[in-house]
Amino acid sequence: MNNDSKKKAGILRNNAFQTIIASLLCIVIGLLIGYVVLLIINPKGAAGAITAILKNYFYYPSQKAMMKYMGTTLVKASALLMCSLSVLFAYKVGLFNIGAAGQYVVGAGASLYFALKLGMPWYVCMIAAVVIAALLGGISGALKAYFNVNEVISCIMLNWISLYVVNMLLTQVKSESTPYTVDLSSGNKSALLPNCGLDQIFSGNKFVSIGLIISVVMAIVVWVLLEKTKFGFELRATGMNKNAAKYCGMKEKRNTIVTMMIAGGLAGLGAAVFYLSGIETWMVQQTTVPGMGFNGIAAAFLGGLNPIGAIFSSYFIQHITSGGSYVDKTMYCAQISDLISAFIIYLCGFVFFFKLWLNRYLDKRDEKKAAKGGEK
Amino acid sequence: TEVKAEASDMKIAMVTDSGDITDQSFNQTTYEACKEWAADNGSDFNYYKPESDSDEARNASVDQAVADGANVIVLPGYMFAATIVEQSEMYPDVKFIAPDVSAGDICEKGVGEGYTYNPDDYEVTDYYNADNVYCCTYQEEVSGYMAGYAAVKFGYKHLGFLGGMSVPAVTRFGYGYIQGADEAAKELGITDEVELEYVCGGQFYGDADITAYMDTWYGSKGVEVVFACGGGIYTSAAEAAAKVDGKVIGVDSDQSGIIGEDITVTSAMKGLAPTVKTALDAIKDGNWESDYAGKIDNLGLVSENPEDNYVQLPMDTTQWDDNFTVDDYKDLVSKLYNGEITVSNDITALPETEIAVNDYGSIK
Amino acid sequence: MSEYAIEMLGITKRFPGIIANDNITLQLKKGEIHALLGENGAGKSTLMSVLFGLYQPEEGEIRKDGKKVEIKDPNDANDLGIGMVHQHFKLVECFSVLDNIILGVETTKNGFLQKDGARKKVMELSQKYGLSVDPDAIIEDTTVGMQQRTEILKMLYRDNEILIFDEPTAVLTPQEIQELMQIMKNLAAEGKSILFITHKLGEIMQVADRCTVLRKGKYIGTVNIEDTNPEKLSAMMVGRDVSFVVEKKEAKPGEVVLDIKDMTVASKRHKNNAVNGVSLQVHRGEIVCIAGIDGNGQTEFVYGLSGLEPLKSGTITMNGKDITHMPIRERLTSGMSHIPEDRHKHGLVLDYSLEDNIVLQRYFEPQFTNKLGFLKRKEIRKYANRLIEQYDIRSGQGAVTKARSMSGGNQQKAIIAREIDKNPELLIAVQPTRGLDVGAIEHVHKQLVQARDAGKGVLLVSLELDEVMNVSDRILVMYEGEIVGEFDPKKVTVEELGLYMAGSKRKETKSNE
Amino acid sequence: MLLLIQYTLIFASVLILVALGGCFSEHSGVINIGLEGIMVMGALGGALMMKYLPESAPAAVVILLVVLASVLVGMVFSLLLGVAAINFNADQTLVGTALNLLGPAAAVVIVRAINMAENPDNVSSTVAYKVAKKAFLVRIGKFEFSWFMLFALLILIASYIVLYKTRFGLRLMACGEHPQAADSVGINVFKMRYAGVLISGALGGLGGLVYITAGVSEWKFENGVAGFGFLALAVMIFGQWKPVNIGLAALLFGLFRALSNVYTGFDALVALKLPSTLYNMFPYIISLIVLVFVSKNSRAPKAEGIPYDKGQR
Ligand SMILES: Nc1ncnc2c1ncn2[C@@H]1O[C@H](COP(=O)(O)OP(=O)(O)OP(=O)(O)O)[C@@H](O)[C@H]1O
Ligand SMILES: Nc1ncnc2c1ncn2[C@@H]1O[C@H](COP(=O)(O)OP(=O)(O)OP(=O)(O)O)[C@@H](O)[C@H]1O
Numbered sequence A: 001m002n003n004d005s006k007k008k009a010g011i012l013r014n015n016a017f018q019t020i021i022a023s024l025l026c027i028v029i030g031l032l033i034g035y036v037v038l039l040i041i042n043p044k045g046a047a048g049a050i051t052a053i054l055k056n057y058f059y060y061p062s063q064k065a066m067m068k069y070m071g072t073t074l075v076k077a078s079a080l081l082m083c084s085l086s087v088l089f090a091y092k093v094g095l096f097n098i099g100a101a102g103q104y105v106v107g108a109g110a111s112l113y114f115a116l117k118l119g120m121p122w123y124v125c126m127i128a129a130v131v132i133a134a135l136l137g138g139i140s141g142a143l144k145a146y147f148n149v150n151e152v153i154s155c156i157m158l159n160w161i162s163l164y165v166v167n168m169l170l171t172q173v174k175s176e177s178t179p180y181t182v183d184l185s186s187g188n189k190s191a192l193l194p195n196c197g198l199d200q201i202f203s204g205n206k207f208v209s210i211g212l213i214i215s216v217v218m219a220i221v222v223w224v225l226l227e228k229t230k231f232g233f234e235l236r237a238t239g240m241n242k243n244a245a246k247y248c249g250m251k252e253k254r255n256t257i258v259t260m261m262i263a264g265g266l267a268g269l270g271a272a273v274f275y276l277s278g279i280e281t282w283m284v285q286q287t288t289v290p291g292m293g294f295n296g297i298a299a300a301f302l303g304g305l306n307p308i309g310a311i312f313s314s315y316f317i318q319h320i321t322s323g324g325s326y327v328d329k330t331m332y333c334a335q336i337s338d339l340i341s342a343f344i345i346y347l348c349g350f351v352f353f354f355k356l357w358l359n360r361y362l363d364k365r366d367e368k369k370a371a372k373g374g375e376k
Numbered sequence B: 001t002e003v004k005a006e007a008s009d010m011k012i013a014m015v016t017d018s019g020d021i022t023d024q025s026f027n028q029t030t031y032e033a034c035k036e037w038a039a040d041n042g043s044d045f046n047y048y049k050p051e052s053d054s055d056e057a058r059n060a061s062v063d064q065a066v067a068d069g070a071n072v073i074v075l076p077g078y079m080f081a082a083t084i085v086e087q088s089e090m091y092p093d094v095k096f097i098a099p100d101v102s103a104g105d106i107c108e109k110g111v112g113e114g115y116t117y118n119p120d121d122y123e124v125t126d127y128y129n130a131d132n133v134y135c136c137t138y139q140e141e142v143s144g145y146m147a148g149y150a151a152v153k154f155g156y157k158h159l160g161f162l163g164g165m166s167v168p169a170v171t172r173f174g175y176g177y178i179q180g181a182d183e184a185a186k187e188l189g190i191t192d193e194v195e196l197e198y199v200c201g202g203q204f205y206g207d208a209d210i211t212a213y214m215d216t217w218y219g220s221k222g223v224e225v226v227f228a229c230g231g232g233i234y235t236s237a238a239e240a241a242a243k244v245d246g247k248v249i250g251v252d253s254d255q256s257g258i259i260g261e262d263i264t265v266t267s268a269m270k271g272l273a274p275t276v277k278t279a280l281d282a283i284k285d286g287n288w289e290s291d292y293a294g295k296i297d298n299l300g301l302v303s304e305n306p307e308d309n310y311v312q313l314p315m316d317t318t319q320w321d322d323n324f325t326v327d328d329y330k331d332l333v334s335k336l337y338n339g340e341i342t343v344s345n346d347i348t349a350l351p352e353t354e355i356a357v358n359d360y361g362s363i364k
Numbered sequence C: 001m002s003e004y005a006i007e008m009l010g011i012t013k014r015f016p017g018i019i020a021n022d023n024i025t026l027q028l029k030k031g032e033i034h035a036l037l038g039e040n041g042a043g044k045s046t047l048m049s050v051l052f053g054l055y056q057p058e059e060g061e062i063r064k065d066g067k068k069v070e071i072k073d074p075n076d077a078n079d080l081g082i083g084m085v086h087q088h089f090k091l092v093e094c095f096s097v098l099d100n101i102i103l104g105v106e107t108t109k110n111g112f113l114q115k116d117g118a119r120k121k122v123m124e125l126s127q128k129y130g131l132s133v134d135p136d137a138i139i140e141d142t143t144v145g146m147q148q149r150t151e152i153l154k155m156l157y158r159d160n161e162i163l164i165f166d167e168p169t170a171v172l173t174p175q176e177i178q179e180l181m182q183i184m185k186n187l188a189a190e191g192k193s194i195l196f197i198t199h200k201l202g203e204i205m206q207v208a209d210r211c212t213v214l215r216k217g218k219y220i221g222t223v224n225i226e227d228t229n230p231e232k233l234s235a236m237m238v239g240r241d242v243s244f245v246v247e248k249k250e251a252k253p254g255e256v257v258l259d260i261k262d263m264t265v266a267s268k269r270h271k272n273n274a275v276n277g278v279s280l281q282v283h284r285g286e287i288v289c290i291a292g293i294d295g296n297g298q299t300e301f302v303y304g305l306s307g308l309e310p311l312k313s314g315t316i317t318m319n320g321k322d323i324t325h326m327p328i329r330e331r332l333t334s335g336m337s338h339i340p341e342d343r344h345k346h347g348l349v350l351d352y353s354l355e356d357n358i359v360l361q362r363y364f365e366p367q368f369t370n371k372l373g374f375l376k377r378k379e380i381r382k383y384a385n386r387l388i389e390q391y392d393i394r395s396g397q398g399a400v401t402k403a404r405s406m407s408g409g410n411q412q413k414a415i416i417a418r419e420i421d422k423n424p425e426l427l428i429a430v431q432p433t434r435g436l437d438v439g440a441i442e443h444v445h446k447q448l449v450q451a452r453d454a455g456k457g458v459l460l461v462s463l464e465l466d467e468v469m470n471v472s473d474r475i476l477v478m479y480e481g482e483i484v485g486e487f488d489p490k491k492v493t494v495e496e497l498g499l500y501m502a503g504s505k506r507k508e509t510k511s512n513e
Numbered sequence D: 001m002l003l004l005i006q007y008t009l010i011f012a013s014v015l016i017l018v019a020l021g022g023c024f025s026e027h028s029g030v031i032n033i034g035l036e037g038i039m040v041m042g043a044l045g046g047a048l049m050m051k052y053l054p055e056s057a058p059a060a061v062v063i064l065l066v067v068l069a070s071v072l073v074g075m076v077f078s079l080l081l082g083v084a085a086i087n088f089n090a091d092q093t094l095v096g097t098a099l100n101l102l103g104p105a106a107a108v109v110i111v112r113a114i115n116m117a118e119n120p121d122n123v124s125s126t127v128a129y130k131v132a133k134k135a136f137l138v139r140i141g142k143f144e145f146s147w148f149m150l151f152a153l154l155i156l157i158a159s160y161i162v163l164y165k166t167r168f169g170l171r172l173m174a175c176g177e178h179p180q181a182a183d184s185v186g187i188n189v190f191k192m193r194y195a196g197v198l199i200s201g202a203l204g205g206l207g208g209l210v211y212i213t214a215g216v217s218e219w220k221f222e223n224g225v226a227g228f229g230f231l232a233l234a235v236m237i238f239g240q241w242k243p244v245n246i247g248l249a250a251l252l253f254g255l256f257r258a259l260s261n262v263y264t265g266f267d268a269l270v271a272l273k274l275p276s277t278l279y280n281m282f283p284y285i286i287s288l289i290v291l292v293f294v295s296k297n298s299r300a301p302k303a304e305g306i307p308y309d310k311g312q313r
């Protein structure tokens, strides 16, 4: 029995376990708040709306439609996953990459430009997206390393600049009479990511492609890179203590730049797997930076800043975001699911405190137990 | 042969395109028309907002509407061409009403690679299920033409055009407006005096930036009247106009009520609401198959009587004066109807004009 | 009335997992200088923080003039006339001296600051006690000494009667220490009661009237200074006898391992060079010590030597190889070890585990990383455990303990283990015993001597004259970026060294010729 | 030219207010990246107040109540940051980002709920305030003076005085530089940080109000505040956390923003034929370049972003 409780305390003390618990708690509280908001607006439909959000594609009675839209959710989640990996990677190395949004934008710009203007096959477009987004990330990194420019601020500036530049660039490949870029399926089929039979699994959803596999593989690669390799060791050390890194001969400036480049490349890859799947085109008159990069911040934190955790959190955030479109719009507006995910992100800020509190509680409990044991 | 549908069996759904039903433009007009019709006839009505601005998301909304049991789906906006192409076959029992979708739009999506941008080269019905789709476009260029023509006739010499996003309908309005102003200037022999500023806001709402832009036009450049063509973007034009007694031209419906009667010279209207309602009537009355199915109408002038037309200026609120009277307007309409005057609907390039037209691209 | 200004009775203060103060009693007489002595982590700072209201004790009571008082925050302490000079200065660096002094007790009129009266009072105090400060100087531009004087003025400005000095001398030069001792004596003579924390027994012997000793959070005893001596005190504190004299054999200098010629390093703080044309040599099997008052270019000298800062001119040769422009990594792999001055800034990644910190210099070696770039975790653990055992590094959870949670002394031990176990040709040790207790210092000194005896060149940079005299085989005095004298520790007195360090004497050295 | 000045001043007013808000927050030690969200919520408060005020209300009352509403709502919203960052040691950048997502979403949900409750057919997220807004404007010839310009100037001066001449300012800055030091002299760091965050909420909220009333008489809350909160952050950093410099930086940024909209009034600029996108990018490019030059010696409050932990040694 004693052994049992020790084991329990062991799992409770496990950092990964605590993170999962904390994240789940954020989700539950976030949904509760959302539910309360729904209740206040219109008590009649609240239960229906919250279940619609949670159900997402389970909304459909037919298995076929369900699978199809599960595929769509997965495609979007894979792009989100890449953005969250981008944020997470930088964060682990002590940088806050709020520029994932802009890197995603230039990734989209590069992949569509290479696909439609230069007629390149998908892998070239993908590489172009990664490289160019990496360069953009590298700018923030270099500004930080050489000029001490706060990366958050330079990223914010670059987000806007990227948006304008990409809008300008993609105007060259937009279809004649609309502000949207030409469909890949008509503009350049070879730029579409190969499906590899995945579309068959998802009721012929043609957007499901190897992008899915690429993103999951990248999550694992990022995890291995950070935790298992000498390179990750060095990057993390640089992030935690730049001076110590320099002292022991690491190239701390280079590491800062490389980190931002990798982060940028990941976000760019996210844009590539999304736009090269053909699921969306680019609207060249956008006046706001797409939210994908910002949502990546959310997914990264909800996933406990762990690449594997990010797989699940990205999926979850996309799941409820997509679920939002099934809410009855005559009663509630679509922003309700934004509101819920914003709350969840907000609550992620308390994760650290939650863990601290849990550990203190466990300490106290153990102390009491020890005291009792001592008495006996 | 057609079965009359009971209105109560009709489950009407509407899907918005990139905007929302609050865009003070075609989404909103369609929404209001559907809602009103459904209320009057006791049908079910629901609207759907796609998760994102993409063909995939719009298709998803249609799937959702069908899953909810909708059998009449209204799809306002040229962006729905892809949806028509992909889903009209899939749901043969559902009737689609698609205002603003043209044959060209459908061909572009249907043909895909190698499309020549000339729908006449193709048989459009090859690309979608003609049995259950009604499409129509509007001659916005005619509406814009009339507004531009009237403005110059009213004596305004410095004109402005403020579009929303440069979508085809907006551009047609704008290019028609240019042609109308040019024509009137030619008639009056003042082509060297008339000048037209042309810009798009890049959004369907007004804000400080756009108001500043308009202030510059009205205040510094001396623009007298601006055609505010794009949902709520009129707010900025109206705001600026009010400061210097400038004038505004409304769009889509008679906007004098919301912009302000004194500053609204006229409105370039397009009859979106009646189209939707008559199409719904047809389904109810059993005329769908005969009159609507498979058609791609280009709605504009159908009569010499201005008020019968799908594109027109408001009779009551337009600020008619001696230089351009209601009768002059009627005359213009009949000339347009008869083909004495033709308005080009080509939107690939700015129309050739004798008056000076300054194109500033996009504000944002 | 009670004879005690302050009594802390049965104070117990717990932190998660540790009892920092366990039923401690401390009685401070009026007008006395009372020393508080204990190893690193014995709980001295904690006890003082309790007195100053920064922590609330779980048990025990505090009496002022015999009356029980509650001290919930520093305001209460201030109201009771208790002031504290903290171990780590609590000064706002971008504020002026005056602003720092008045912060918290500002005089205002309609909410606006009135600084004229304050300035007058500060100048008066400064004159009265010989605490010279420039009230308008910005703290970050001032010397450590002036910062300390500011801290003291902060207490006096508040008319405090009970003054706590937490390790005030750790950062001061010998001269400044003497000045401070004098100031403390003056204050005590005025009737103020002083609590004085230091690890330096000599200081206690010099100024204190009584001394209370703590060990591992427990109260050991209070003694009159007249009745005791350093040996007795340290035995009380550590629980065993400590030897103050470093036992070492005669040095047998071998070939030259480090040869510096004409090294110049620019300063970040002023226009002059921080290091100005320094030339020196270190041989195998000797400990060369660079002595000097803080701020005379020692830090920059080591930065230049280790590659943290570029040289303006000069050459460095190590083992016959020119390393002047060599990247840091290469210097470290070709036989240089460096125990940095600031262990938190440079020495450790505080959020890494102990084992990761132990391989911080070697993680890339084939021993710890395979060809594909993956870390060999097992090897790292094995290696770390060996060092932990060999160098007696104590921590909560062994190899996986986060460095941040370790005590300062053990952090230092980890660094020393890491640097010495690299088996370097040249060991640079900068203030390796800073802030350590006598037991820990003894340990570090032994390591240095062992390294020397193993035939390595050791370059020691120290501000502690005791350390300089005890450990080194050769002493170089640095003043304003230049070497102003070279001495044999057996043939020179502390007083003489002091004169050179203060710049009032200089002689041409061999290496300067 | 007059227009250029007018819009420069109004954009600068927005930036001054919001950047000063950020400045107070950061001087207390809390990074406030959520200014964008705070602006939206403050704007919402003001807009709703304008909507519900009777048309007959005298101008002074309108100004007072509307400003109060936006200030209060901004403060309440900023409490979300305060609680998380000050009491729960949350990552401030993360929480700020959450506020930026939360603000616009909440505003739309609220406005829609209100609109639909009033009229089920009104599904818009727009609040109109045509009449009340007039109270803020005074026409001086061709120049449209807004009381907000004066407010911004007064608040700028007040900020300077508060930060450098008062006890509150001295204590606030001590908390952002060295909270342990502040604590040790009896300053309540938590209270001061709350004060900083609340001031940023108040000024951010007011800035939001100024922005949405700057050009139009109704606001569609779906559109947020178009990145002005972020621009204000850049202004704050460019201004080195000092009120006077912030004022100047805001004028520069305001100038470029205004220029991008009124350049068509200058024939010389029109003749350049620069793509209009370039004008839009200007403020961002300029700030990036400027940051390169000023950041080397950048002196952000030392303790900003670091949760204050009493026990930390
Ligand atoms: N805030 C805290 N949280 C947790 N543990 C603490 C805290 N402050 C002190 N400790 C622990 O309490 C013990 C006593 O620490 P304290 O700083 O009082 O020692 P000290 O006698 O001043 O040592 P030194 O000579 O190194 O200054 C140490 O083990 C330390 O790790
Ligand atoms: N990073 C460092 N590198 C080198 N020496 C340091 C460092 N930090 C502190 N010291 C020195 O060590 C002494 C005490 O160090 P230690 O880490 O034990 O302090 P502490 O116990 O944490 O402080 P406190 O007693 O205030 O809690 C200080 O007086 C200082 O001179």
Ligand SMILES: [Mg+2]
Pocket: C040, C041, C407, C408
């Ligand atoms: Mg200690």
Ligand SMILES: [Mg+2]
Pocket: C044, C045, C046, C087, C166, C167
């Ligand atoms: Mg201590």
